[in-house]
Amino acid sequence: MKDVRVWFTKDNECKYISHLDLNRCMLRALHKSRIPIWHTEGFNVHPYATFPLPLSLGFKGERECMDIRLVEEYSFEDIKVNLNKSLPSGIRIFDVTEPEMKAKEIAFSVFNIRITSDKLSGDEVYRLLDELFNKDEVLVEKKTKKKGIKEIDIKPFFNDFKLERNIGGAILNITLPAGSVTNINPLLIQKAFERYYNTEVYFNVTKTDMLNKNLKSFK
Amino acid sequence: MIKKSIPLYALESGDAITDFDFIGFTLQYELSFSNVLNMLKLAGIPLKSSDRKDLKQIVVAGGPCACNPEPLADFIDIFFIGEGEEVDLEVIELYRKCRDGNKSKDEFLRLAANIKGVYVPALYDVEYNEDGTIKCFNPKDGVSEKVEKRLMLDMDNSYYPENFVVPNIEIVHDRAVSEIFRGCIRGCRFCQAGFLYRPVREKSIEVINEQCHKLCNNTGYDEVSLSSLSSSDYTEIVALLTELNKWAEDEKVSISLPSLRVDGFSDDILSKINTVRKSGLTFAPEAGTQRLRDVINKNVFEDELMETCSKAFNAGWTKVKLYFMIGLPTETYEDVEGIAHLAQKVVDTYYRCESKPKGKSVTVTISTASFVPKPFTPFQWFPQNSRKTLMDKQLHLKETITTKKINYNYHDADTSYLEAVFARGDRRLCAVLEKACEKGFHFDGWSDCFSLESWFEIFDECGIDPDFYACRERSFDEILPWDFLDYGVSKDFLKKEREKAYNDTTTEHCRLKCSNCGAAKYGGGVCFERR
Numbered sequence: 001m002k003d004v005r006v007w008f009t010k011d012n013e014c015k016y017i018s019h020l021d022l023n024r025c026m027l028r029a030l031h032k033s034r035i036p037i038w039h040t041e042g043f044n045v046h047p048y049a050t051f052p053l054p055l056s057l058g059f060k061g062e063r064e065c066m067d068i069r070l071v072e073e074y075s076f077e078d079i080k081v082n083l084n085k086s087l088p089s090g091i092r093i094f095d096v097t098e099p100e101m102k103a104k105e106i107a108f109s110v111f112n113i114r115i116t117s118d119k120l121s122g123d124e125v126y127r128l129l130d131e132l133f134n135k136d137e138v139l140v141e142k143k144t145k146k147k148g149i150k151e152i153d154i155k156p157f158f159n160d161f162k163l164e165r166n167i168g169g170a171i172l173n174i175t176l177p178a179g180s181v182t183n184i185n186p187l188l189i190q191k192a193f194e195r196y197y198n199t200e201v202y203f204n205v206t207k208t209d210m211l212n213k214n215l216k217s218f219k
Numbered sequence: 220m221i222k223k224s225i226p227l228y229a230l231e232s233g234d235a236i237t238d239f240d241f242i243g244f245t246l247q248y249e250l251s252f253s254n255v256l257n258m259l260k261l262a263g264i265p266l267k268s269s270d271r272k273d274l275k276q277i278v279v280a281g282g283p284c285a286c287n288p289e290p291l292a293d294f295i296d297i298f299f300i301g302e303g304e305e306v307d308l309e310v311i312e313l314y315r316k317c318r319d320g321n322k323s324k325d326e327f328l329r330l331a332a333n334i335k336g337v338y339v340p341a342l343y344d345v346e347y348n349e350d351g352t353i354k355c356f357n358p359k360d361g362v363s364e365k366v367e368k369r370l371m372l373d374m375d376n377s378y379y380p381e382n383f384v385v386p387n388i389e390i391v392h393d394r395a396v397s398e399i400f401r402g403c404i405r406g407c408r409f410c411q412a413g414f415l416y417r418p419v420r421e422k423s424i425e426v427i428n429e430q431c432h433k434l435c436n437n438t439g440y441d442e443v444s445l446s447s448l449s450s451s452d453y454t455e456i457v458a459l460l461t462e463l464n465k466w467a468e469d470e471k472v473s474i475s476l477p478s479l480r481v482d483g484f485s486d487d488i489l490s491k492i493n494t495v496r497k498s499g500l501t502f503a504p505e506a507g508t509q510r511l512r513d514v515i516n517k518n519v520f521e522d523e524l525m526e527t528c529s530k531a532f533n534a535g536w537t538k539v540k541l542y543f544m545i546g547l548p549t550e551t552y553e554d555v556e557g558i559a560h561l562a563q564k565v566v567d568t569y570y571r572c573e574s575k576p577k578g579k580s581v582t583v584t585i586s587t588a589s590f591v592p593k594p595f596t597p598f599q600w601f602p603q604n605s606r607k608t609l610m611d612k613q614l615h616l617k618e619t620i621t622t623k624k625i626n627y628n629y630h631d632a633d634t635s636y637l638e639a640v641f642a643r644g645d646r647r648l649c650a651v652l653e654k655a656c657e658k659g660f661h662f663d664g665w666s667d668c669f670s671l672e673s674w675f676e677i678f679d680e681c682g683i684d685p686d687f688y689a690c691r692e693r694s695f696d697e698i699l700p701w702d703f704l705d706y707g708v709s710k711d712f713l714k715k716e717r718e719k720a721y722n723d724t725t726t727e728h729c730r731l732k733c734s735n736c737g738a739a740k741y742g743g744g745v746c747f748e749r750r
Contacts, residue, residue: 014387017388018388021388024393028439030439031440032438039471045471
């Protein structure tokens with residue numbers, strides 16, 4: 001038995017495949033490609049595939065990964081080629097590796113976000129974002145699993161970011177906590193913006209990387 | 220889409236629907252008629268056939284509800300009557316020729332009407348009597364008076380897709396499907412499919428096996444469903460499951476049977492199908508008393524149901540769902556109470572089972588649908604119970620149930636009423652549908668989008684009494700809106716079946732005895748099996 005980490009991009013119309021659907025989509029592709037993967041042995045036998053850090057619906061992913069387990073020898077190159085044949089064009093496998101880190105070591109996600117608006121000028125969008133990032137606290141309502149809606153301050157998470165003026169608005173590069181302990185969805189910034197300035201803005205989000213607590217790329 | 224002026228487009232290619240030569244609809248359910256029109260509207264295509272003058276955007280429809288096409292007669296250019304594997308290709312071939320020969324749409328439709336299984340409503344005129352019934356149905360321009368259904372006699376050599384579009388987002392029936400036979404031997408008198416798809420024709424084990432395997436390989440699905448009416452009636456069902464399991468077990472593919480009769484639930488079958496998800500078992504006794512089950516020719520007995528439930532309970536199931544209909548012909552309040560009594564007996568059976576799961580309670584869920592009389596069944600003349608009667612019966616059943624081990628769900632009588640109107644409607648309903656579309660009606664099959672009150676307003680505006688279609692007893696002499704269609708089952712047979720129903724008499728199924736329904740004229744299927 002061999003653990004394998006499959007790396008892929010998720011883009012175009014495939015941005016709109018939810019995490020659960022992505023799971024099913026991958027399982028169909030694995031089944032179609034006849035890659036000998038391990039099945040769970042419980043009461044409900046099913047093929048085993050997990051995603052160390054799921055991607056939110058609507059986000060583009062440049063470095064996503066899925067963990068599977070092989071029960072027979074099967075070359076990494078063949079996994080890549082055969083899966084790509086079976087997957088929709090918006091999901092592309094670009095590498096297959098042996099996992100170096102454990103899934104729970106993921107501590108941060110890196111995002112590249114293009115922010116635009118129908119109502120505000122590009123300059124205005126940039127100016128208001130800049131203002132938002134310089135506030136002492138940024139309060140926003142966050143849905144929690146247990147208590148329903150909770151108000152939190154997301155300002156403490158704005159440590160590593162770069163805001164730039166861009167055609168039609170701004171580009172924000174930001175590293176946010178991710179994983180099972182603290183997870184800050186970048187769309188909370190959008191929510192905060194809309195709450196403070198009472199106008200709609202578009203966030204076109206790309207997740208570019210995942211990091212461990214030492215800010216090393218997840219491998 | 221309306222807000223952003225995006226016209227309706229094809230899911231796979233993204234092409235606008237307006238650019239298509241053919242636009243096809245499968246009519247599965249009467250309440251989706253409003254969706255058909257809404258889709259044409261969203262696409263920017265004129266609703267009425269007569270407003271689409273050029274040889275393009277030919278709107279065609281088929282499927283079970285095409286057996287009474289009249290409520291959609293103004294909108295659809297061509298109906299495919301019966302099974303579509305060949306007839307659609309023939310029509311498209313003709314279209315190509317007509318297009319290359321610069322023929323008009325009218326010329327094309329006239330030629331298409333010569334193809335067997337094609338109904339072009341524009342080529343027929345209907346006259347009505349003063350009482351609103353049909354006086355005559357006149358073919359124009361020398362087209363045939365009767366339109367005969369198409370069917371595929373040789374199932375093994377009929378086209379079946381080995382590869383199809385697999386959506387990336389979960390859909391209903393998210394699995395591979397292989398059809399194992401067409402038709403049903405049983406002849407339950409309420410069931411339209413049981414009459415429309417006669418005679419029963421089976422696919423061979425070899426062909427099913429190959430198709431299932433290819434489907435799983437091509438789509439990546441790890442579940443394949445064997446589709447048919449009453450699957451356990453496949454003559455060699457156990458041999459088929461054995462053959463499939465030869466590869467399915469190794470490839471971790473599970474096999475499921477969607478339609479099991481109470482009397483077809485054998486240990487042999489159980490051990491070979493998908494038994495992983497023990498969420499619940501569903502059976503459909505359809506009626507609460509033996510007398511009423513005889514009326515509808517269900518041919519399921521109480522002891523069979525109890526035996527089957529015992530098997531299931533002893534094998535670890537604790538939940539059983541039972542489906543019934545209320546408002547069936549000749550039904551009394553005693554029959555309605557019978558539903559609750561039957562469910563109680565299933566509960567009692569559970570507690571008598573020795574190998575039932577320890578320390579667990581049983582849940583029996585009963586669901587009742589309201590009976591909708593359908594064309595081409597022995598009940599096609601029957602008046603549907605009024606909504607008030609149906610609701611009274613639902614309430615009565617609710618009150619008869621005294622234990623919390625029995626859950627009761629019932630299907631809304633309002634939607635069943637509208638279904639009954641359109642199921643047996645005629646061309647005058649086209650005006651109603653057109654108005655509904657104008658007012659933006661859609662998704663009437665979904666309770667959150669459905670309002671019978673707003674439909675009543677439209678009926679009123681159009682001067683149409685919906686009770687005329689749903690709740691009126693029709694006489695044997697009346698010309699029914701669908702009488703010009705020939706589905707192989709003779710009207711005389713349906714009349715005899717109705718008489719038998721009213722005398723609580725059953726009819727044996729096709730494999731036991733031929734009842735001369737008329738379907739033998741096609742020269743194949745179960746009619747020519749050795750009995």
